[in-house]
Amino acid sequence: MPGERPHPDGLAAGRGEVFQLLRDGRPRTRAELSAETGLARSTIAERIDTLLAKGLLRSADKAGSTGGRPPATFTFNPQARVVLAADIGATHATVALTDLTGDVLAAEEKKVDLAVGPRAVLGYVVETGTALVERTGRAAADLLGIGVGLPGPVEHSTGKPVIPPIMPGWDGFDVKNHLGERLGVLTLVDNDVNLMALGEHKAYWPDEPNMMFVKVATGIGSGLISDGRLHRGSAGSAGDMGHVQLPHGADVPCSCGNLGCLEAVASGSAIAARLSAAGITAETSSDVVALARAGSVDAVQQIRQAGRDIGEVLATAVSLFNPSVIVIGGSLSQAGEHLIAGVREVVYRRSLPLATTELRIVQSRAGNQAGVIGAATMVIDHALSPFGLDALLER
Incomplete structure (x- = not known):
């Protein structure tokens, strides 16, 4: 049509452009959408009618008028579909249902044993x-997709775990297709810490383009947000800081087969093992946290030292990646300020002033919901992208 900017994919591109503008939740009139996209008003009207018919948009309050009938406004409808999100950890799994903004509508957590195998856990x-x-009260047809986080290396493109150290029987299992066939919807799979980073960034740090999320629990890992996007690396292993070697831990065996890994020295399970060896009952990260909260000096000292050890690795990461925010999450972060204090102590001392001038090291605000928010966000961003939206509209 005369006056429109060219769109390489025709109708689909127009739908996508209009919808992406409205995903910010701000109501707009047809005239505003026409001005922002360069599309003719008649084209905007067609796009809006299509999106309204699918429930992805809804009418909002009418805009103010300078005379005559006030123009109608339209906005994103986050209740149009729902998303399943599963955050599977080393000892627990959380399954949640969210709307199209990633807000959790309902959730359930359960202890799991990964050693029983993928079919049982995914069941x-x-x-x-x-x-x-x-x-x-939703119907199966309302389900947009499912996102899954796993506690080990994952080939994101295939949804298959790759030699995960703490997941016996999971290597190469086709999680993506297994769940896709069971539920009949889009299925995406990633490493759990990547999704925690995505969830924390989406919910609390959307204006910080460069962020690190560090999970300290049974294991240790990190997720990287670079220029506002999740950075997976060329093979999906970006952020695997738990297997960086610490010089003073050279004789400590790690589950990956190497010696002296950060995870083998500073994780919740490593601290629990040392406390047990000292005659203090502790089997899991949760036990360590409970001891610290109850005032155990030994547990507090171990957690503070774990923070220093993690800080040694993060100091290098700060120099290389230069984030403005480092978020510390995972079960061990719930033991008060002890862990974060140790991290800050080393990072601020070892990193260059230029890299730490604006750096904040903070506790996770999303807490145990970070993973499911991230898993849902992964699905939403994929399914509601311009290309994903075209497929959704043609169902």
Whole structure:
């Protein structure tokens, strides 16, 4: 049409452009959308009618008028579909149902044993997810997709775990297709810490383009947000700081087969093992946190030293990556300020002033919901992208 900017994909590109503008939640009139996209008003009207018919947009309050009938406004409808999100950790799994902004509508957590194998654990995800859909009064047709986080290396493009150290029987298992066939929806899989980084950034730090999320629990890992996007690296292993060697831990064996890894020295399970060896009952990260909260000097000292050890690795990362925010999450971060204090102590001492001038090292604000928010966000951003939206509209 005369006056429109060219769109390489025709109708789909126009739909996508209009919808992406409205995803920020701010109502707009047809005239505003026409001005922002360069599309003719008649084209805007067609795009809006299509999106309204699919429930992805809804009418908002009418805009102010300088005379005559006030123009109608339209906005994103986050209730149009729901998303399943599963955050599978070393000892627990959380399954949640969210709307299209990633807000959690319902969730359920359960202890899991990864050693029982992928079919049993994923069976729990399917069963729980289906129950959550029913419990919230939604229909199976409302389900947009499912996102899954796993506690080990994942080839994101295929959704397959790659030699995960703490997941016996999971190597190469086709998680993506297994769940896709069971639920009949889009399925995406990633490393759990990547999704925690994505969830924390989405919910609390959207204006910080460069952020690190560090999970300290049974294991240790990190996720990187670079220029506002999740950075996975060429093979999906970016952020695997838990297997960086610490010089003073050279004789400590790690589950990956190497010696002296940060995870083998400073993780919750490593601290629990040292406390147990000293005659203090502790088997898990949660036990260590409980001891610290109860005033155990030994537990507090171990957690503070773990923070220093993590800080040694992060000091190098700060120089290389230069984030403005480092978020510390995972179960061990719940032991008060002890862990973060140790991290700050080393990072601020060892890193160059230029790299730390604006650096904040903070505790996770999303807490145990970071992973499911990130898993949902991964699905939403994929499914509601211009190309994903075209497929959704043609269903």
